[in-house]
Amino acid sequence: xxxxxxxxxxxxxxxxxxxxxxxxxxxxxxxxxxxxxxxxxxxxxxxxxxxxxxxxxxxxxxxxxxxxxxxxxxxxxxxxxxxxxxxxxxxxxxxxxxxxxxxxxxxxxxxxxxxxxxxxxxxxxxxxxxxxxxxxxxxxxxxxxxxxxxxxxxxxxxxxxxxxxxxxxxxxxxxxxxxxxxxxxxxxxxxxxxxxxxxxxxxxxxxxxxxxxxxxxxxxxxxxxxxxxxxxxxxxxxxxxxxxxxxxxxxxxxxxxxxxxxxxxxxxxxxxxxxxxxxxxxxxxxxxxxxxxxxxxxxxxxxxxxxxxxxxxxxxxxxx
Amino acid sequence: xxxxxxxxxxxxxxxxxxxxxxxxxxxxxxxxxxxxxxxxxxxxxxxxxxxxxxxxxxxxxxxxxxxxxxxxxxxxxxxxxxxxxxxxxxxxxxxxxxxxxxxxxxxxxxxxxxxxxxxxxxxxxxxxxxxxxxxxxxxxxxxxxxxxxxxxxxxxxxxxxxxxxxxxxxxxxxxxxxxxxxxxxxxxxxxxxxxxxxxxxxxxxxxxxxxxxxxxxxxxxxxxxxxxxxxxxxxxxxxxxxxxxxxxxxxxxxxxxxxxxxxxxxxxxxxxxxxxxxxxxxxx
Amino acid sequence: xxxxxxxxxxxxxxxxxxxxxxxxxxxxxxxxxxxxxxxxxxxxxxxxxxxxxxxxxxxxxxxxxxxxxxxxxxxxxxxxxxxxxxxxxxxxxxxxxxxxxxxxxxxxxxxxxxxxxxxxxxxxxxxxxxxxxxxxxxxxxxxxxxxxxxxxxxxxxxxxxxxxxxxxxxxxxxxxxxxxxxxxxxxxxxxxxxxxxxxxxxxxxxxxxxxxxxxxxxxxxxxxxxxxxxxxxxxxxxxxxxxxxxxxxxxxxxxxxxxxxxxxxxxxxxxxxxxxxxxxxxxxxxxxxxxxxxxxxxxxxxxxxxxxxxxxxxx
Numbered sequence: 001x002x003x004x005x006x007x008x009x010x011x012x013x014x015x016x017x018x019x020x021x022x023x024x025x026x027x028x029x030x031x032x033x034x035x036x037x038x039x040x041x042x043x044x045x046x047x048x049x050x051x052x053x054x055x056x057x058x059x060x061x062x063x064x065x066x067x068x069x070x071x072x073x074x075x076x077x078x079x080x081x082x083x084x085x086x087x088x089x090x091x092x093x094x095x096x097x098x099x100x101x102x103x104x105x106x107x108x109x110x111x112x113x114x115x116x117x118x119x120x121x122x123x124x125x126x127x128x129x130x131x132x133x134x135x136x137x138x139x140x141x142x143x144x145x146x147x148x149x150x151x152x153x154x155x156x157x158x159x160x161x162x163x164x165x166x167x168x169x170x171x172x173x174x175x176x177x178x179x180x181x182x183x184x185x186x187x188x189x190x191x192x193x194x195x196x197x198x199x200x201x202x203x204x205x206x207x208x209x210x211x212x213x214x215x216x217x218x219x220x221x222x223x224x225x226x227x228x229x230x231x232x233x234x235x236x237x238x239x240x241x242x243x244x245x246x247x248x249x250x251x252x253x254x255x256x257x258x259x260x261x262x263x264x265x266x267x268x269x270x271x272x273x274x275x276x277x278x279x280x281x282x283x284x285x286x287x288x289x290x291x292x293x294x295x296x297x298x299x300x301x302x303x304x305x306x307x308x309x310x311x312x313x314x315x316x317x318x319x320x
Numbered sequence: 321x322x323x324x325x326x327x328x329x330x331x332x333x334x335x336x337x338x339x340x341x342x343x344x345x346x347x348x349x350x351x352x353x354x355x356x357x358x359x360x361x362x363x364x365x366x367x368x369x370x371x372x373x374x375x376x377x378x379x380x381x382x383x384x385x386x387x388x389x390x391x392x393x394x395x396x397x398x399x400x401x402x403x404x405x406x407x408x409x410x411x412x413x414x415x416x417x418x419x420x421x422x423x424x425x426x427x428x429x430x431x432x433x434x435x436x437x438x439x440x441x442x443x444x445x446x447x448x449x450x451x452x453x454x455x456x457x458x459x460x461x462x463x464x465x466x467x468x469x470x471x472x473x474x475x476x477x478x479x480x481x482x483x484x485x486x487x488x489x490x491x492x493x494x495x496x497x498x499x500x501x502x503x504x505x506x507x508x509x510x511x512x513x514x515x516x517x518x519x520x521x522x523x524x525x526x527x528x529x530x531x532x533x534x535x536x537x538x539x540x541x542x543x544x545x546x547x548x549x550x551x552x553x554x555x556x557x558x559x560x561x562x563x564x565x566x567x568x569x570x571x572x573x574x575x576x577x578x579x580x581x582x583x584x585x586x587x588x589x590x591x592x593x594x595x596x597x598x599x600x601x602x603x604x
Numbered sequence: 605x606x607x608x609x610x611x612x613x614x615x616x617x618x619x620x621x622x623x624x625x626x627x628x629x630x631x632x633x634x635x636x637x638x639x640x641x642x643x644x645x646x647x648x649x650x651x652x653x654x655x656x657x658x659x660x661x662x663x664x665x666x667x668x669x670x671x672x673x674x675x676x677x678x679x680x681x682x683x684x685x686x687x688x689x690x691x692x693x694x695x696x697x698x699x700x701x702x703x704x705x706x707x708x709x710x711x712x713x714x715x716x717x718x719x720x721x722x723x724x725x726x727x728x729x730x731x732x733x734x735x736x737x738x739x740x741x742x743x744x745x746x747x748x749x750x751x752x753x754x755x756x757x758x759x760x761x762x763x764x765x766x767x768x769x770x771x772x773x774x775x776x777x778x779x780x781x782x783x784x785x786x787x788x789x790x791x792x793x794x795x796x797x798x799x800x801x802x803x804x805x806x807x808x809x810x811x812x813x814x815x816x817x818x819x820x821x822x823x824x825x826x827x828x829x830x831x832x833x834x835x836x837x838x839x840x841x842x843x844x845x846x847x848x849x850x851x852x853x854x855x856x857x858x859x860x861x862x863x864x865x866x867x868x869x870x871x872x873x874x875x876x877x878x879x880x881x882x883x884x885x886x887x888x889x890x891x892x893x894x895x896x897x898x899x900x901x902x903x904x905x906x907x908x909x910x911x912x913x914x915x916x917x918x919x
Contacts, residue, residue: 040780040781040782041780156869156870157644158869159869186643186644186807186870187643187807187809187848187851187852188643188847188848188851188870189643189869189870190851190853191850191851191853191861191862191863192863192867194853194861195861195863213780213781214853215781215855216810216852216853216854216855217853218855219853219854219855219856219857219859220853220854220857220859220861222857239857240857240858243855243856243857253782254781254782255855257781257782257784257785258781258784258785258810258855259788259808259810259811259813259814259815260810260814260854260855261809261810261813261837261849261852261854262813262837263810263814266814267789267792268784268785268788268789268814269785270782270785270786270789271782271785271786272786274750274752274783
């Protein structure tokens with residue numbers, strides 16, 4: 001097991017109260033496997049990604065409890081220096097949503113892709129240059145040798161995302177966290193980036209945590225999916241099980257609410273209401289207020305029920 | 321921690337000291353001579369050059385000492401605040417008003433109007449303000465209205481440039497586009513949509529300018545271009561006391577501290593107001 | 605109801621002429637929904653702006669009920685502004701944060717009429733009810749509402765002057781998935797109830813298929829393919845439409861995405877490729893494609909596709 005997160009709790013301490021952004025998350029990722037962290041805005045998925053790298057808002061964010069084990073080593077016990085030197089960019093890399101702002105406009109592409117390699121002492125001088133060209137070639141950036149001195153604004157959105165990916169994989173990390181990597185891209189470019197991620201995973205045995213709200217993108221890339229709602233994981237399953245036989249009412253509702261190409265349904269099933277506040281979340285099941293199967297028992301926090309074959313969901317309906 | 325929770329949200333972080341200083345200045349400006357501890361114009365040559373009360377030979381009757389003509393410095397400082405407030409009020413209202421209007425029109429309409437305005441702003445900002453003041457003071461009589469006139473002429477461009485920038489950003493907002501689509505007339509768009517949204521910026525600019533205006537007036541009066549005797553101004557006090565700096569350090573230092581305190585308070589208050597008026601912060 | 609006829613829009617910039625829209629033609633049938641689909645930079649937003657009279661076409665005509673909107677006399681123009689409304693993409697930027705919701709909704713009404721206080725309040729309450737918000741919402745400010753609710757307010761505002769045509773610019777893109785369904789259902793309901801005509805701009809093809817009766821696929825300022833949604837999606841004839849559809853990731857793990865359908869990058873509108881602007885990326889490109897701009901070939905009564913491949917196929 002490459003990554004194992006156990007009962008992670010991360011709260012943001014704000015003026016108006018304590019925001020329970022990540023409230024008891026447990027998940028795992030194997031080598032050469034992509035785990036999808038699927039949810040809407042405010043579900044805590046981005047925060048989980050940041051928490052795994054301990055990149056939290058300095059004053060407000062704190063990991064309250066839980067463990068994050070990378071190859072057996074608990075990251076919550078490391079010092080900040082150890083995180084910077086050994087983990088971030090080296091063993092765990094991250095690519096984010098907007099390639100426009102992920103790259104520094106005043107440094108050349110060659111500089112930026114080479115920076116992690118230089119920092120982590122992987123290559124120097126001439127070797128560095130050829131490593132940079134090599135990794136840019138791996139992400140299929142056309143004519144990398146000629147473009148080392150070019151600046152980010154001279155590339156298109158899709159090319160920028162490739163460059164950002166090159167920065168991430170340059171140090172051959174064990175795990176890649178991709179936070180909505182294709183949301184800002186056009187659909188024909190999105191296909192290319194999805195294919196790119198698949199390929200580098202196969203080549204390097206990379207584990208990927210894909211954070212997204214797009215169920216289509218998740219289906220095309222992930223081996224397993226964890227559905228998040230209001231700071232908690234409500235269902236985890238292999239990808240086919242999530243789409244063919246979703247067990248949790250939220251997952252079912254989400255799948256019913258999206259328009260599908262070539263489908264015949266003329267009316268989408270909307271989910272009434274809004275997600276709950278994370279500052280003062282409801283005591284029991286957080287989806288209960290919007291759930292069509294709500295029962296009296298739902299005022300208590302539901303247990304995570306194991307449905308076999310790696311499929312589990314937190315719902316009282318399944319516990320019976 | 322409990323005490324923090326009892327203070328209502330809008331009162332938290334209020335810069336009390338700054339407000340106190342500004343309040344004192346404000347009260348003196350309105351209050352008139354009667355509230356002052358002593359007559360600021362009362363000559364008393366026998367009492368000249370009395371140091372502040374904590375030094376040898378000082379007395380509590382003149383807490384901050386007296387100047388070369390025996391006038392009580394504390395009372396003169398408090399009386400001088402009147403000028404500062406009047407100048408600040410008029411200067412800010414006029415320069416802010418003209419500048420905001422110009423910025424609004426230039427930012428929204430663009431094109432030729434904007435080009436003309438930008439050239440005017442650039443011309444204005446390339447003339448050193450003191451030189452401008454000298455020219456104008458030579459043309460008109462030195463005095464209160466001249467000071468205000470010079471300040472307005474100097475600062476309107478600053479407002480105009482910033483407001484123009486704001487308006488150019490806001491002009492692209494969807495609610496402006498919607499208003500145009502819905503058929504709302506241009507004057508209504510300017511008044512209803514743009515003006516309220518630049519208002520915050522305007523208030524903050526005005527508050528931050530208070531310090532600058534006071535300094536500017538002091539400089540002008542110091543140079544003899546502004547307030548004239550027997551009116552009292554902090555700048556004038558500095559000018560008068562300059563020659564006695566070696567034997568009466570307090571005569572120049574005290575007004576200087578008054579200027580500094582007022583500017584500092586205005587800036588601190590302006591910063592706080594800017595943070596407060598951001599609508600997103602209201603929710604917290 | 606709305607007819608766009610060979611409309612062109614060029615912008616002159618320091619770097620050259622940006623050919624944002626080139627000879628685009630389509631019709632929006634009364635009470636129907638036409639979707640303008642395309643990727644970034646294709647010009648669909650510019651077309652919408654021209655329909656809303658926020659921009660003037662460089663060439664071509666836009667007709668509303670037979671009348672050229674660019675040359676309408678003042679009274680007709682005022683009437684157009686009342687009968688055509690818009691809903692924009694970003695619910696956080698489309699409402700003036702300094703005004704109360706009631707005043708925001710009243711704006712398009714006040715631009716054309718002078719109703720009394722009570723009559724106005726009644727209309728505001730009515731339209732708030734239609735979009736599923738309580739009448740008390742009128743006294744609150746936009747920042748007190750969530751994204752989905754703000755979009756409802758924007759819809760209420762567009763509905764208030766009793767329009768006939770609504771231009772929807774990516775109305776749900778900025779909303780959460782579960783809220784999108786709510787707003788889309790609402791839009792469908794009010795269309796049926798009030799006989800509205802919609803022109804919707806979208807990039808989500810699944811949404812387009814679900815929501816619209818006709819579609820126009822735009823690539824680099826030109827119409828690649830246009831027609832009723834059914835035939836266009838079931839049997840796309842233009843390679844770009846085929847590429848777009850093949851690139852949509854379906855929520856089905858067994859669906860295979862083909863990368864080959866549209867290789868390369870989207871060209872720039874500053875220097876579009878010669879001939880058919882899609883030819884550098886097209887897997888079926890042949891000789892005429894880099895030379896001549898393909899005209900829209902008619903495949904059926906209202907289904908057209910601008911591709912040289914069709915020249916051979918059709919009589």
